[in-house]
Amino acid sequence: MTPASGRRNTTMAWADDSSLGLHRRALLRFKPGGPSTVLLVKKHRDTEASQKLEQLATWLRGRGVQVLVERQVLAEFPHLEACSGDDVHSVDLCITLGGDGTVLHLASLFADDARPIPPVISFAMGTLGFLTPFSAGEAEAVLAKLLWPPWQAEPVFCTLRTRRQCEVYWAGRMQRVHMVLNECLVDRGASPAMVLLECFVDGRHATTVQADGLIIAPPSGSTAYSMSAGGPMVAPSVPCTIITPVAPHSLSFRPLVVPENSVIEVHLPSNSRAQARASFDGRHAMRMLRDSSIVCRASRYALPMINRHPLDEDWYEGITQKLRWTGSLRPLTSVTHPPRDRT
Numbered sequence: 001m002t003p004a005s006g007r008r009n010t011t012m013a014w015a016d017d018s019s020l021g022l023h024r025r026a027l028l029r030f031k032p033g034g035p036s037t038v039l040l041v042k043k044h045r046d047t048e049a050s051q052k053l054e055q056l057a058t059w060l061r062g063r064g065v066q067v068l069v070e071r072q073v074l075a076e077f078p079h080l081e082a083c084s085g086d087d088v089h090s091v092d093l094c095i096t097l098g099g100d101g102t103v104l105h106l107a108s109l110f111a112d113d114a115r116p117i118p119p120v121i122s123f124a125m126g127t128l129g130f131l132t133p134f135s136a137g138e139a140e141a142v143l144a145k146l147l148w149p150p151w152q153a154e155p156v157f158c159t160l161r162t163r164r165q166c167e168v169y170w171a172g173r174m175q176r177v178h179m180v181l182n183e184c185l186v187d188r189g190a191s192p193a194m195v196l197l198e199c200f201v202d203g204r205h206a207t208t209v210q211a212d213g214l215i216i217a218p219p220s221g222s223t224a225y226s227m228s229a230g231g232p233m234v235a236p237s238v239p240c241t242i243i244t245p246v247a248p249h250s251l252s253f254r255p256l257v258v259p260e261n262s263v264i265e266v267h268l269p270s271n272s273r274a275q276a277r278a279s280f281d282g283r284h285a286m287r288m289l290r291d292s293s294i295v296c297r298a299s300r301y302a303l304p305m306i307n308r309h310p311l312d313e314d315w316y317e318g319i320t321q322k323l324r325w326t327g328s329l330r331p332l333t334s335v336t337h338p339p340r341d342r343t
Contacts, residue, residue: 024162024237025311026304027155028119034147035092037066039083039118041106042073042125043098049125050076052097052136059140063148070109091118093147097136099126100224103305104281107181113165113299119158121146121306130223130318133308146306157310159236160302161220162260166280170292178280181303182221184296186266186288187213187246189277194249196272200265201243201258208269209253213246213276216264216296223319231255233319235312236305241296260298267293 038060042049050073057067057080068083068091083091088109096102103122110117123139124132134142146156166184168175178184188195197214199206217226222234222242231244232255239260245253258264268276268288276288288294307314319325 024160024239024302026158026160028158028304028306029155030092030147034063035065037068037090037092039068039088039091039094039106041070041094041096041098041102041109043102044105046098046125049097052123052125052139053077056095056097056139060143089115094118094120095139095143096120096122096132097125097139098122098132099124099129100131101126101282103131104181107163107179107303108281108283110303111179113163113179113301116301117303119156119304119306128322130315130322131220131305133314133318157307158304159307159312159314161236161305162218162239162302163299164216164218164241164296165299166216167295167297168278168286168288168292169295170289176286178284179299180221180281181218182224182281183215183217183226184266184294185213185215185225185246185279186268186276186294187279188274189287191274193274194247195274195276196269197276198267198269199243200267202262206243206256207253209245209248209250211245211248211250211253214266215242215244215246216266216294217242217244218260218298223323226255229255232257233325235315237312241298264296265293266296267291 040053040057042053060067067080068087069077069080071082071084074082094106096106106120122132123134123136125136161181163179163181164184166178166180186197194210194212196210198208199214215226215229218241219234219236219238222231226242226244227233229244229246231242234240234242240257241260241262241264243256243258268290270290272290275290277285278288278294279285
């Protein structure tokens, strides 16, 4: 082959699952007329969130939008319709009123990975939040601009936040499946002893760790428990999975960042001194028996989160303003260095 020919005598094919694309940033446009069905999810047992939901439901219904709420809050809003079962897949837009926990709860409503998830816009009515870029006070103004814009309006920026499908196995059989947006945690539970865990990545034994636990997190969970345990902060558009030990009995075990489409298995061996406990996004806590495993793999469909700013700007704004990343936790003063003693 000569350089001028422009041909190569090699071929290349994908070695992994090519259905999992690397694209995590999207531009969203609603069809003329805007969404026809909206699901409103609010913070649990919060009077202010209930009042805002009532206000927003009235505003949406006045514009011809069908408003659905969860069945467990229907007693508060008897004039609205309940969303249950397959109804969630007929929704055009999801709106949350609360904090990050409310977003995690919404994600749990889409428990299977068979169909795409509708876009989600989150309004902050909680405490510290990385998934709530809009304030509740601007909800109507933001929705009017996003959902019923002039024809020449720019598209809406979205981040596709991937989840992990966590399969629980015991005695060689799959017992249950959970989808997580923040993390899958395997820890020692109430046991006073550290737990022994074997970790496999793509079928290869990566390490055996003796620790208080092990966290498997997609990028959205990098600023949650994983960060508290010493894991890295990862922008939500990075296609990866984070493996973070919790108080390992080793100074050399540092967190790992592996490709998103890696299949991670956490196995509790028969010689572990302690049994383990597993939880999924802080829910569905269950006891793990010896010789049981949890297999985590990338979900097929991501959670499309509507952003205030393009690209990952919302995330950078969150870590600088809410975590004071690269800044001081104390109020800054004009003096940055103590004066020398001139006596």
